[in-house]
Structures are given as C-alpha cells and as structure tokens.
Amino acid sequence: MAPRLKAGTHPVPFSVVRMVVKVAALLLVCVAVASGLPHGGKPGQLRARTNSVPNRARAFQHLVLPQQPRRNISGTKRVEGCGVAPLAPSKESRLYGGRDAVPHQYPWNVVVWMDHAYWCGGVLISDEWVMTSGGCVQGSGLIQVLFGAHNRDQWEESQVTYETDEYYVHEDIDYPEIFDNDIAVIKLRQPIGFNDYIQPVCLPSYSDAADSANFVDIFVTATGWGADTHGYHHALQYLDLKTISTQQCVDVYGSVITDIYLCTAGDRGVGGCNGDTGSPLNYVKDGTTYTRGIAVFWSAAGCGAGDPTGFTRVSKHLDWISEKTGIAIDP
Template sequence: MVNKVAAFLFVCAALARGLPHGGKPGHLEARTSSVPNRANAFQRMVVPQQPRRNVSGTKRVEGCGVAPLAPSKESRLYGGRETIPHEYPWNVVVWMDHSWWCGGVLISDEWVLASGGCVKGSGLLQMLFGAHNRDQWEESQVTYETDEYYVHEDIDNPNRFDNDIAVIKLRQPIGLNDYIQPVCLPSYTDAADAANFVDVDVIATGWGADTHGYHHELQYLNLKTISTQQCIDIYGNFITDLYICTSGDRGVGICNGDSGSPLNYVKDGITYVRGIGVFWAAAGCGAELPSGFTRISKHLDWISEKTGIAIDP
C-alpha cells in the first residue's frame, strides 16, 4: 500500500505491460506477483481440476462484519497507516505453492474470497488467519491448507482483469474468535444500487508494498470511490462496472501484495467487503492515479452458487 506521492515507485516485473509513454495515464500495471519469480513459477504450475462439490442449500453467516477487538473509530488521517492489531479480523494471507502470496478475505467459517489471477493454476494453498504481523509468530495465528477452490469461469487474465475472483474452500470449518471473523458480503439491494456507490468512504486493508517494501504489519488506506466514467476517462474503455475504482489523490492506493485484499465499507457499524484489489497504474503505485477492485456486488450469484452462502435481499 502506498501513501506518498511519488511516481514510478514500483513496477511489477512478473506480468508487466510497460510504463505509459510520455508518462500519460491510461496504461494499467498487471497484478502483483508478490515475489519476483512469479512469472516463472506460474509457468510451471498445472491447473488442477476445479472441485465439484455439491453445496446443499444455503446458509447465512451470522455475526459477520463485526470486529470484537476494533476500537471506536476515531478520526483517521488520509493515507496508509498500520492498523490496530486485529481491527480487521477477516484479512487473510494466501500462499500459493510456497512460491508467492496475495491477500484474501474470510467470508464464512469455511470460505475465503481471493483473487482468481493469484490462485489460478495453483496446487496447494496455505492461508494465514488471525495475523497482524504476517512474518512473526503470534498466538492468534492459525494456518490452514487446502487444494479446493473455484476460479471464476470467465476470468480474463492476464490481458485484462474482468471477473478476477475466486473462492477457496477450507477442509474443515475454522474456529471463529476475537482474532478471526468473517466479513459480510453485500446484499442484492447493494448490487441494484451499485451505480450510486460513488464518492463513498471506503478502507482498503492489506500487507502490500510502499516505498520501503512489503509491510509486515497489516495496513489500512482511507480511500474514496469514483464513478466508472471517471475511471474510464483515465484508463479507457477497458474499465466497466465490473470494477470499483478509487481516487488516487495524494498518491494513495494499493500496490504489490494487495491483490485479493478487501475494500471495506462500514454501514451501521457492520463491515462489508465491496471489492478486492486487482490493479493499479503502470506509472507506479504512488502516481496519483486510480486503483481498481473487483466489484463484489456483481458476483453475488456466483459466490452463492459456489459456496452456499445466502445473500441478503
């Protein structure tokens, strides 16, 4: 995550398209590799057969979107800062084949929402829950392994980022506690009102990079959503309402390592995941250009079909 104005801070090496000519906006940087050798690692992976589990009925996720250890929300500075430990107990670190990592978000005691581009082609997935410092052992941390996941059938990667979404099935339900909690999914009412989700305060959380490298402690960014048309005006018709874009004012935005991490929206004291990180500008993470997120409200039927999670009206 980047909170300083500095163009050309980071350029992703793995799937990069190159810098914009003359520094002009309109070129997107491909998703982070999270480690320098992802391109080679990706080429060696064999795409496993997607599991075909029969989901019996649907179930609601009770008590979602509540962080027991979160403090009262004082006024936050605009820009990235370290979160209070376990303020966002749904943030997950997802490791693919011990080779690279991306962010994820817990949406029930059995399912994790992630970036399809990150997990596609992986065999073994390892997920770290209950972490504040992802590189230091904490009593709250729990690690699960699985090879069961669904990547959206219509994902367009790496050429574009359409339908960049996946769900990961835990081999057994995870025990929920003060440090590990699911976030809420949007409702169908939210989906119907998606066009009006503009100029809204949202919070991105993740362990992604800034000018000093990847963060060990979970970070947050206060962001503001912009309209699809505003995003098109900068990046071109590649952008559709499959994405939520956030303003890049003051060089604030997501970066390497934030793919799959949640865009949090708080309503009536409950937190909802409205997006997961997917792209930033080729000019650099701090180039004052918009960040892009997969719009979760466009994929509610797909999530429910794969997971059996009931979506609120």
C-alpha cells in the same frame, strides 16, 4: 501533484505474473516474469506478483493437483454475526501511503500462499470460504491460508494456517488480458472457528447490487500487506479512500473499465500496490463491515501516481458466490 495518465492508459494488476516453480534435485526455483510495454489495448508493464519469502519456501515432494469443491445448494447457508471486529477501536481514522492497523482490527483479512512460492491477500466470508483474486490462485496446487495475523512474517499466538487444494476461479475471468471477473473462492477442508482474531466479513446484499451505480463518493477502507516506497509491510495496513464513478475511472484508463469494477480516487497519491491483490475494500454501515471490492489493479505510472485503484466489484458477483459457496445473500 503527480501527473495523471492520459485517457486510454491501462491499469496494471497489483500482482500479475505467476512465479514459475520448478523442482529439481529438491530445489525450489522461482522465476518472476516481467513484461514490457502495452500492446493492442492490453494492460502494460507486467510485474512479478510478490516476492517469495525464503524461510517459507521449500521444495515439493509431490505434485498436488487442484480439486473442485463439492457443490453446495445456492443460497442456503447463512453467515450470522459477520462484519463485527471484537478488537477494533471505537473509532480512529493509511497499502501505499497507509499506516499500521490496530492489531486484529480487520479479523477477516487473510494471507493466501500459493505453492509455497508467492502470496496475495484474501478475505474470510464464512467459516468454510475465503474470497480472493482469481488471478492469484489460478493454476495453483497447494494453497495455505493464514488467519488471525497482524504481522504476516512473525509468529503470533492468534495465527492459524489451513491448507487446501479446493477452489473456484470465475469461469469468465479474463486475466491477465484485462481483469474482468477477477474473483475466486477457496474452500477450507474443515470449518474454522471464530474468535476475537478470526471473523468473517459480510457480503453486500442484492439491494446493494441494484444500487451499485450510486455507490459513489462513499468513504471506504482498503486493507492489506502490500508495498510502498519502503517495501512490503509486515503489519497489516489500512487506508481510507473514497469511491468514484465508473465514468471517472474510464476517463483515466479508457474503455477497458466497465461497471464490473469499483474504483477509488488516488488524488492524494495513495492507493493499492503490489502485494495487495485479493485484499478487501471495507465499507461500514450501521456498525457492520461489508466487503465491496477485491483489489486487482493500479496505475502503470506507479502506486503513488495519483490515479485510481481498481477493485473487482463484489456486488456484481453475488449469484456466482452464492452458487459456488452456498452462502445466502441478503435481499
């Protein structure tokens, strides 16, 4: 059994430090910055967000400045038929220790590329909006969202890529000091059509938010293209996990953890890892899938250390999501 961290040990993000992109003589130079040990109660062992993929990276011809999306009226837009995957198997039952998902079993999972330099995961929540980690997109210019992918590095007929520079990062984000309010929504320039390969996930309801303290010992499924001992995955991975209480997460990581995080047990040596940031935590209720978390950190002891994986708790940000996107939240 892998040793557990002592109380007070701090979590490390799946992807923390932005690659610095410089354009000179039409060359793109990416520098991944890594930090050292924890200091003053801050998360330690900062790591590069992801590796860039050479055949996708190219130099910028001009600087693209981020735009703020046009305001929507909060709670006016309903997302009908969310949380249903037409190509999902009837039932089967592994991220770090995960295994390949059935192609398009999770048609809301997307790849989010920032400035042609690095990527994170994300989740489609309507025909116009994608949700991800705020730390992933913060300060980005051009964003590309890849929909309908099973293999993120291989062209598939199901794939569609949209470009945008419109997004909101939570105003109270505290990244990378800690990961409070680590959430963002990305606005597509035009609505995307739904099909067997591209579908939105459902958001939690206000009733779910009111009962969030009891969302403990619940089976959930994390999905993403993150790394394990063999490196980054090309095919989408899934991993069955179980939620734990906030106090159980505090017992491992210390008082930096509050109920704005949702943690899952890592006692089988499995969990999220670098590259999974921004990817959803799926919860199925009555045959419909809801996203209850956005992946944001794992243990400094390593992805397979047996410590909890941390997610931004989506139910704590329903008002913010509705205000920015106009999506109606169920009672």
